[in-house]
Amino acid sequence: MPFSYLSAPDVETALRAVADDEDTKLLGGGTNLVDLMREGIERPAKVVDITRLPLGEIKNLPDGGVRVGALVRNSRLAADHLVRTRYPVLTQAVLHGASAQLRNMATVGGNLLQRTRCLYFYDGAAACGKREPGSGCDAIGGFSRNSAILGTSEHCIAAHPSDMAVALAMLDAVVEVRSVRGTRRVPIAELHRLPGDTPHVETTLATDELITAVELPAVPVAANSRYRKVRDRASYAFALVSVAAALGVEDGTVTAARLALGGVGTKPWRATEAERVLLGEPATDEGFLRAADAELAAAATTPHNHFKVELARRTIVATLRRLVPDGRDEESTI
Amino acid sequence: MEISLRINGSAETLEVQPQVSLLDALRDQLGLTGTKKGCDQGACGACTVLSDGARITSCLALAVQYEGHEITTIEGVDHPLQEALVRADGLQCGYCTPGQICSAIGMLAEHKEGMASAVTEDDEVDELDEEEIRERMSGNLCRCGAYNGIVEAIKEVAG
Ligand SMILES: Cc1cc2nc3c(=O)[nH]c(=O)nc-3n(C[C@H](O)[C@H](O)[C@H](O)COP(=O)(O)OP(=O)(O)OC[C@H]3O[C@@H](n4cnc5c(N)ncnc54)[C@H](O)[C@@H]3O)c2cc1C
Ligand code: SF4
Ligand code: FES
Numbered sequence: 112m113p114f115s116y117l118s119a120p121d122v123e124t125a126l127r128a129v130a131d132d133e134d135t136k137l138l139g140g141g142t143n144l145v146d147l148m149r150e151g152i153e154r155p156a157k158v159v160d161i162t163r164l165p166l167g168e169i170k171n172l173p174d175g176g177v178r179v180g181a182l183v184r185n186s187r188l189a190a191d192h193l194v195r196t197r198y199p200v201l202t203q204a205v206l207h208g209a210s211a212q213l214r215n216m217a218t219v220g221g222n223l224l225q226r227t228r229c230l231y232f233y234d235g236a237a238a239c240g241k242r243e244p245g246s247g248c249d250a251i252g253g254f255s256r257n258s259a260i261l262g263t264s265e266h267c268i269a270a271h272p273s274d275m276a277v278a279l280a281m282l283d284a285v286v287e288v289r290s291v292r293g294t295r296r297v298p299i300a301e302l303h304r305l306p307g308d309t310p311h312v313e314t315t316l317a318t319d320e321l322i323t324a325v326e327l328p329a330v331p332v333a334a335n336s337r338y339r340k341v342r343d344r345a346s347y348a349f350a351l352v353s354v355a356a357a358l359g360v361e362d363g364t365v366t367a368a369r370l371a372l373g374g375v376g377t378k379p380w381r382a383t384e385a386e387r388v389l390l391g392e393p394a395t396d397e398g399f400l401r402a403a404d405a406e407l408a409a410a411a412t413t414p415h416n417h418f419k420v421e422l423a424r425r426t427i428v429a430t431l432r433r434l435v436p437d438g439r440d441e442e443s444t445i
Numbered sequence: 446m447e448i449s450l451r452i453n454g455s456a457e458t459l460e461v462q463p464q465v466s467l468l469d470a471l472r473d474q475l476g477l478t479g480t481k482k483g484c485d486q487g488a489c490g491a492c493t494v495l496s497d498g499a500r501i502t503s504c505l506a507l508a509v510q511y512e513g514h515e516i517t518t519i520e521g522v523d524h525p526l527q528e529a530l531v532r533a534d535g536l537q538c539g540y541c542t543p544g545q546i547c548s549a550i551g552m553l554a555e556h557k558e559g560m561a562s563a564v565t566e567d568d569e570v571d572e573l574d575e576e577e578i579r580e581r582m583s584g585n586l587c588r589c590g591a592y593n594g595i596v597e598a599i600k601e602v603a604g
């Protein structure tokens with residue numbers, strides 16, 4: 112995988128380098144890109160190292176939000192005091208991803224743009240329209256235990272792998288992006304695309320755009336939030352199903368609800384249907400289950416991943432129950 | 446490209462291609478073969494070294510990215526955990542051991558700094574019990590299954 116390397120001393124140099132040549136890739140922590148280059152899946156002619164750019168700060172915003180530089184390492188994001196107190200769901204989501212070594216390397220920008228772990232995407236001998244546009248999809252009808260059940264298309268059913276992005280979707284984070292053309296702000300819901308008939312086009316970013324920061328708006332209900340991840344082993348594995356949730360309850364009634372799912376969507380999945388059902392309902396297991404069912408009604412499954420529907424229902428209910436005041440130790444009523 | 450690194454306290458200058466990992470540079474160019482290559486994909490932790498005190502997997506690190514950083518490999522480690530591992534039978538073949546030791550040193554520093562883990566409840570970072578150690582060390586696999594001894598040794602030096 113020969114390529115040329117440039118360590119960008121400032122943002123302008125990095126922006127010019129990616130604007131000049133489409134075959135140039137930005138390099139954050141490298142934990143995804145280096146692996147994909149070694150596998151021959153990514154073949155940039157040039158790599159621009161952005162880890163020396165001054166985008167590594169976490170700042171308090173005047174409106175009660177938090178601004179996170181794109182080069183903040185995942186471990187620093189999770190450990191930040193503002194993040195831990197205002198958005199515990201984000202700290203937990205990050206800590207549930209990868210390993211401590213990888214979190215020390217991985218950056219916020221790189222985490223958002225990490226690519227799928229679909230087995231066939233990694234297997235050069237397999238048909239995969241995400242890797243080779245138009246070549247088909249061996250996951251459909253193949254080994255699809257890890258694949259998505261929401262947002263899939265007949266061209267691609269790959270699950271989005273990021274834990275952090277699920278929490279960011281729940282929090283309505285805004286991604287700040289720069290290019291030689293200027294700066295724009297992309298709501299997280301509009302960053303990742305559904306696969307449709309172009310699974311190789313994964314985001315709404317142009318190849319010459321640099322993520323400079325992620326802004327978290329003030330979300331008061333997020334002080335009562337959690338991330339729960341179910342996987343094939345207790346630690347260090349990608350999600351089969353994960354749930355990011357925040358809940359406000361008054362007199363037994365849900366007054367605020369935010370929910371997002373990982374492991375089941377082709378993009379970080381904001382569960383807006385479920386949120387609609389939750390609002391104003393009693394904060395009970397039965398209510399939570401109705402919300403889960405409303406979201407999962409659209410699920411399209413394969414024989415290998417059909418179990419994710421039931422797993423997601425139970426995980427949604429279990430996560431929400433823990434967010435009900437005094438509900439954490441109660442037994443399930445369903 | 447020519448790069449300078451500080452490795453185990455001494456300044457090193459080496460000539461590397463951009464695609465060369467820090468792991469390969471350490472092993473093949475500097476002869477520091479204590480750091481092991483297991484998966485070369487970030488998945489096993491055998492290649493763990495410390496960069497400015499933080500544990501990283503050197504297989505996914507391009508050497509050129511670490512210009513100017515202070516790298517510590519097992520050859521530069523002198524830590525009570527090493528004796529503790531021997532006492533606790535924390536190894537069999539020993540292949541994962543250098544990575545386990547570097548990882549544990551990084552982990553103890555993270556804990557001391559008050560960093561939580563995925564099993565820390567309500568954000569209260571307490572002492573390192575077995576569950577905390579297992580979670581915090583989950584990036585290091587041991588094919589011989591010497592986990593019980595590894596956890597015991599870490600517990601001994603942590604407490
Ligand atoms: C063994 C293993 C297990 C893992 N387990 C998990 C898990 O359980 N959960 C999870 O969520 N993740 C997991 N990961 C993935 C890990 O979180 C990502 O690899 C990491 O977050 C990527 O960040 P990075 O900075 O290293 O990205 P890089 O590899 O540097 O970059 C990734 C992509 O983002 C682009 N990019 C990087 N920064 C920017 C920027 N600022 N602007 C524009 N483009 C940019 C790069 O060009 C590249 O295309 C795992 C990885 C490994 C190797
Ligand atoms: S699911 Fe998507 S990534 Fe996986 S083989 Fe099909 S097209 Fe490729
Ligand atoms: S060799 Fe680096 S993690 Fe396995």
Ligand code: FES
Nearest residue numbers: 537539587588589
């Ligand atoms: S002692 Fe053999 S792999 Fe751990």
